[in-house]
Amino acid sequence: MTSTAVLVMGITGMPSWGQDQIRRISQQARRRAPVVGADTPELLDGAPEEHLALFDKIVPLDVHDPGACREWAATAPPDIGAIVTIREMSVVAAAELGQALGIPGNSPDVARRIRTKDLCRQRLREAGFPQPRSAVCHGLEDAERFLHDTRPGPWIVKPRDGLASIGVSRVGQRDELPAALAGLHGGTSPMGALPSASSFLMETYVSGQEYSAEGVMVGGVPHVLALTRKTVTDGFISTSQRVPSGLAPEVDEEARDTVARGLKALGVTHGIFHVELWLTPSEVVLGEFHIRPGGDYIHALVEHTRPGLELYGTLIDDLLGHPPAAVPAPAGSARVEFLFAPAGRLRAVHGWDELAGHPAVHAADLNVSPGDVIGRRKDSFSRSAVFVVGADHHEDVDALATSLAAGIIFDTDPTDSAEPEGADVAIEAAGTVEAWERALSLVRPGGTVLAFGGLPRDARVAVDAYRIHYEQVRLVGSFHHTPRHFRAALAFLASGAFPFERLVTHEVGLEGVRALFDAPPRDYLKAAVRP
Numbered sequence: 001m002t003s004t005a006v007l008v009m010g011i012t013g014m015p016s017w018g019q020d021q022i023r024r025i026s027q028q029a030r031r032r033a034p035v036v037g038a039d040t041p042e043l044l045d046g047a048p049e050e051h052l053a054l055f056d057k058i059v060p061l062d063v064h065d066p067g068a069c070r071e072w073a074a075t076a077p078p079d080i081g082a083i084v085t086i087r088e089m090s091v092v093a094a095a096e097l098g099q100a101l102g103i104p105g106n107s108p109d110v111a112r113r114i115r116t117k118d119l120c121r122q123r124l125r126e127a128g129f130p131q132p133r134s135a136v137c138h139g140l141e142d143a144e145r146f147l148h149d150t151r152p153g154p155w156i157v158k159p160r161d162g163l164a165s166i167g168v169s170r171v172g173q174r175d176e177l178p179a180a181l182a183g184l185h186g187g188t189s190p191m192g193a194l195p196s197a198s199s200f201l202m203e204t205y206v207s208g209q210e211y212s213a214e215g216v217m218v219g220g221v222p223h224v225l226a227l228t229r230k231t232v233t234d235g236f237i238s239t240s241q242r243v244p245s246g247l248a249p250e251v252d253e254e255a256r257d258t259v260a261r262g263l264k265a266l267g268v269t270h271g272i273f274h275v276e277l278w279l280t281p282s283e284v285v286l287g288e289f290h291i292r293p294g295g296d297y298i299h300a301l302v303e304h305t306r307p308g309l310e311l312y313g314t315l316i317d318d319l320l321g322h323p324p325a326a327v328p329a330p331a332g333s334a335r336v337e338f339l340f341a342p343a344g345r346l347r348a349v350h351g352w353d354e355l356a357g358h359p360a361v362h363a364a365d366l367n368v369s370p371g372d373v374i375g376r377r378k379d380s381f382s383r384s385a386v387f388v389v390g391a392d393h394h395e396d397v398d399a400l401a402t403s404l405a406a407g408i409i410f411d412t413d414p415t416d417s418a419e420p421e422g423a424d425v426a427i428e429a430a431g432t433v434e435a436w437e438r439a440l441s442l443v444r445p446g447g448t449v450l451a452f453g454g455l456p457r458d459a460r461v462a463v464d465a466y467r468i469h470y471e472q473v474r475l476v477g478s479f480h481h482t483p484r485h486f487r488a489a490l491a492f493l494a495s496g497a498f499p500f501e502r503l504v505t506h507e508v509g510l511e512g513v514r515a516l517f518d519a520p521p522r523d524y525l526k527a528a529v530r531p
Contacts, residue, residue, distance in 0.1 A: 016386065032313065064093060143157070426447065429452045440475065
């Protein structure tokens with residue numbers, strides 16, 4: 001081993017495919033250098049000992065905060081020569097830290113451009129790549145204007161920098177927008193709550209078969225190692241991915257070339273990449289780019305179909321300046337399959353042990369247990385089970401995956417269903433028609449909307465009569481407060497019982513207001529604007 005260490009940012013608190021990636025990174029990195037693991041103190045506190053034992057040293061660090069990582073660079077161990085992350089929320093922080101340490105990696109500007117979907121689309125469009133029409137929106141009025149200007153639809157509503165299909169919706173007409181916008185907020189992942197944002201992205205829908213490209217940069221040159229064929233739900237949650245893709249050779253070559261040119265146009269120079277794309281009848285349309293490995297056990301598909309390949313070892317060799325190893329030729333086929341239990345209370349799962357013990361199954365993880373209440377399919381983290389299977393040919397792997405999935409029976413009681421989703425009470429305090437309508441979409445059946453923000457006398461609010469009548473949602477008003485309430489609030493403020501000054505987390509000038517709304521920091525609560 002050399003004296004140069006590899007820092008892995010984001011090492012715990014992940015689903016099974018993320019844990020498998022961390023295990024492989026540790027194994028392949030340790031053959032080259034000592035390995036340091038870093039994650040937030042909260043996630044490290046709950047990490048199993050066997051996860052932490054994969055690393056030679058553990059560092060508590062907010063791996064999601066670029067500022068915290070830049071500050072840590074001043075006291076970081078001097079031997080760190082490479083930084084690796086598989087976590088989408090850490091790619092910008094990793095780039096910032098790498099720049100501060102003066103070690104190879106993508107620039108922070110490139111990382112931010114790729115993380116912010118509209119900026120990525122803009123750069124690709126400027127470089128001549130076909131892209132869906134898109135716009136950054138700040139509310140319902142902006143979204144309605146985009147629908148009007150880009151008819152006939154359908155359209156996609158998504159966060160500007162989201163992950164795992166959280167908050168992504170397809171809408172076909174205007175009256176579906178309020179629910180789609182409500183779905184943008186309050187997303188969580190196993191790594192914690194996702195940051196909120198004041199803006200979102202609207203795109204025209206691309207009709208075509210979905211694929212992804214997986215590869216690694218070596219010497220600044222993209223090497224596409226595999227194309228995967230992808231299937232998704234109506235909510236864009238991945239249900240399966242397979243290598244090889246089954247594309248005709250000339251189409252396969254065109255897709256690989258388009259991805260490589262797209263990476264160059266975006267300025268990517270280092271790292272493993274995961275690029276989503278569509279094949280329409282006339283062209284390849286590039287989707288979202290990621291400068292980290294794909295999730296969903298895609299890494300296992302790539303390594304299985306390139307026998308002898310060390311995907312992460314190839315990355316680390318490039319970052320450390322080691323001579324690259326030869327890339328093994330493709331062989332065989334592999335597929336990852338996700339399963340969804342029906343809604344209700346789970347009584348039993350039948351057939352899982354037989355599936356997990358099948359000799360062609362390389363990984364299997366059951367995410368639900370008897371007694372769990374199964375809700376609707378919200379995002380990639382709400383899938384019930386996953387398995388990875390390998391075979392010699394893609395026809396064989398498809399048949400085997402279908403057969404194994406058919407042997408799993410989720411026995412649920414649909415009458416003992418999940419708690420209705422939504423808030424018990426939503427308090428509207430913005431005083432806009434949009435906020436009133438959104439509040440009505442956020443409560444569960446039987447919930448209450450308290451309309452505190454006043455509207456002009458002639459304002460009109462669209463109310464979903466079905467929700468009011470059949471779901472018994474209550475809409476009640478509240479006007480201001482009495483002198484008694486005002487005196488009690490002042491006394492509470494003066495008592496010092498709560499450090500209210502900590503609610504003001506930032507100070508900006510007038511010129512900084514728009515940037516604060518467009519990209520609020522993770523710790524942003526309120527800002528003092530000082531002209």
